[in-house]
Amino acid sequence: MPDLTAADREWREWQALEHIATLVAVVRLDGATVRVNAALENALGVSRKSILGHELGVFFQDDELLHKALVDARAQRFSSLRFEAQLRRSLQDAFPVHVNLSWWQEDAEILVELWPLEQQVRQDREERVREQALANKELIRNLAHEIKNPLGGIRGAAQLLDMELPDRQLKEYTDVIIHEADRLQALVDRLLAPHRHPHTVGDVNIHEVCERVCQLVLLEYPSGLKIERDYDISLPEIRGDREQLIQALLNIVQNAAQVLEPQMAQGTARIILRTRIARQLTLGRKRHKLALELHVIDNGPGIEPDIKERIFYPLVTGRDGGTGLGLPLAQTFVQRHEGLIECESEPGRTDFRIMLPLTD
Template sequence: MDLKYLFNSLVTAVVVIDNNLKLCFANAAAEQLLGVSSHRLTEHFLIDYVQILGVNLDLLTNSIKDNQGLTVNTASLVTLDSQHHTVDLTLTPLEQNQGLALLELRQVDQQRRIHQQLTLDAQQQAAQYLVRNLAHEIKNPLGGLRGAAQLLSRELHDPQLNEFTDLIIEQADRLRNLVDRLLGPQKPTQHSPHNIHQVIQKVLNLVTMELPPNILLEQDYDPSIPDIQMDPEQLQQAILNIVQNAVQALDIQGGKILIKTRTQHQITIGKDRHKIVLALSVIDNGPGIQAELLDTLFYPTVTSRDNGSGLGLSISHNFARLHGGRIDCQSTSNRTEFTILLPIEHK
């Protein structure tokens, strides 16, 4: 049996390293994870192809020298292209080849994201149920308040007094609109095939009208992405909310926002496995999101800004959900990436 073919058939990234951490072999999954061809990988050291590896390198070296196995769970891995991963790392010394070891890097990002998404969906459904009941209790007296103000306005003949009733009506309408935004659509609307890049361009047309001069917008598209079934207005709003957040994050210091489209394969969203999905990323080099907000980022009213409503990301998440997709977020200092994942294939 051809061992190289066997290793290249594995979905786990596997490399062979010596006690200086020089790469001697890399399978296809390792190429994909590190974003480098096996030919280039085997010319250099492991540290040359990662920005961050959440394990002490001396520990790896000593384990190989001492012929001892090593396992590290949920280690952080940041590749040269700034992709963040969480991996289970297993080092197995090769007894017949002293000074060499098999290093397995098994990505657990998917499992963590699936768990996080299922938890988030359950919590958001509970929050939506609470909000719907609360909205019912608010709308009834609010409608009565607005109606009473209208009736009172007709009986008043002093324009100065009418200003107060107009203010009551205006604020009642504002509260009603806020409640409607909190509720949002709960069921999928009519979907039809559309080009995602045309939708993005409409967003950019809106954003660039008020874009500060110290912020640069860049685009990196995969033109081969086919049309997908969507409600273009919902996705336009979802993308717009994320891009506007990036603009606000860069408002003071300035910086760059990159909008990138790619395809990803064999992605699980919720409980469904998809052969191919659209990955639409909005990446900025701003200060990053506070770590304590990351787990609750898509909840209604959660925001780090004093004047923010905290509804934008919640609405975007709901629109992605109504399209059978999800939104992932990774954030560190100087890099925040929101990725909207949407199924491409038809069920």
């Protein structure tokens, strides 16, 4: 095998960096970016074309940090330098990173490596969500079965009593018992619903799922609600259960529509469905080269702070008349696809993000 040239070696080294989770860029001593890997491109939320040729410092909250480090580099004051900084990203808040600078090409280019501090926090949160979901599922299943049998007995006894009562006015009481028993039975059935659905896997076009959900929601809310589509049409099909994915997305979009009802009267209610590709995403402790991100964004009042951390728990709701089952059911169906739902909310903007792995 012929000896590799310096250019070939550099290309191979960069190809290895292209497939790692660490955020990596190569900059010249003047700060201009000459290389950037997919992980950094995805973290910043902008295209590679928008980064290359520009100063990397503009993506830092304090661009002087990188500028000073490059001044030290020009003065040959270090072989490797570490510091902490805040990295900006498109349409989102800045996030903290560890930064390491080292020489990439002798006295010519510098390798900038960034490790998001939020990544570990997010993974820990994801693990807690999964563990809590498993505990909730087992609790609900056992509780629902314990309620189901005596509930049937109560309803049956009320029906027998209804037939024996001579006074029609007294029958009103048995009617209440039967009606409430039926209501509780419907609630129990909804609690058990995720465990009764078979998981039927096939090729699914996520945009067909989105359009079906849009159709259903707009039939329910024909005026005052605007649903905007912001699709990445290059997304491939995913392997999944189409009906479960429709139900999961429908529950989230319906929740958004319900909180927007006051704004519908003013014609300002808006929901955005946005699809994107995510690269090098960890879901369930497994690293995926490619994943699907589906955002449901509304301009409603936001989620109440006292329930914000518990919205995926069963029977937790911030809405009068709500059952608190829609989001837990959506999370269950998404987790069956090895995915996850996260939520960021503030007054005027709530963003539910569904993440589903794509075939590697």
